[in-house]
Amino acid sequence: xxxxxxxxxxxxxxxxxxxxxxxxxxxxxxxxxxxxxxxxxxxxxxxxxxxxxxxxxxxxxxxxxxxxxxxxxxxxxxxxxxxxxxxxxxxxxxxxxxxxxxxxxxxxxxxxxxxxxxxxxxxxxxxxxxxxxxx
Ligand SMILES: [Zn+2]
Numbered sequence: 001x002x003x004x005x006x007x008x009x010x011x012x013x014x015x016x017x018x019x020x021x022x023x024x025x026x027x028x029x030x031x032x033x034x035x036x037x038x039x040x041x042x043x044x045x046x047x048x049x050x051x052x053x054x055x056x057x058x059x060x061x062x063x064x065x066x067x068x069x070x071x072x073x074x075x076x077x078x079x080x081x082x083x084x085x086x087x088x089x090x091x092x093x094x095x096x097x098x099x100x101x102x103x104x105x106x107x108x109x110x111x112x113x114x115x116x117x118x119x120x121x122x123x124x125x126x127x128x129x130x131x132x133x134x135x
Contacts, residue, residue, distance in 0.1 A: 008026065057114075061116075083132060117129070
């Protein structure tokens with residue numbers, strides 16, 4: 001099985017409505033009453049994907065884990081940093097961390113409420129993993 005977005009056939013930045021529409025189309029296609037339903041989509045995968053992506057919080061967690069495995073697979077993980085190593089920018093109310101490329105990582109406070117935070121560099125394709133108190 002691919003990731004949940006490819007299961008539902010939507011983009012990673014799809015809106016809730018787009019995801020819901022794809023889900024409903026697929027559920028109809030997967031319906032056991034439908035004859036000649038030549039589809040390689042598994043209704044279990046579809047339901048699991050929908051369950052995860054319909055909730056903003058579990059979707060954010062899922063996105064983070066996707067990005068994490070992508071970065072790990074492509075060796076794009078620049079560093080794993082502790083919150084104490086981040087620079088607090090009081091004027092913008094966000095944390096920042098310097099990338100080796102000269103760019104920086106921006107971490108918003110509300111991102112730190114999840115247990116694992118993966119942040120992309122604003123200049124290059126590297127990312128960092130921020131260790132939050134919950135992780
Ligand atoms: Zn960078």
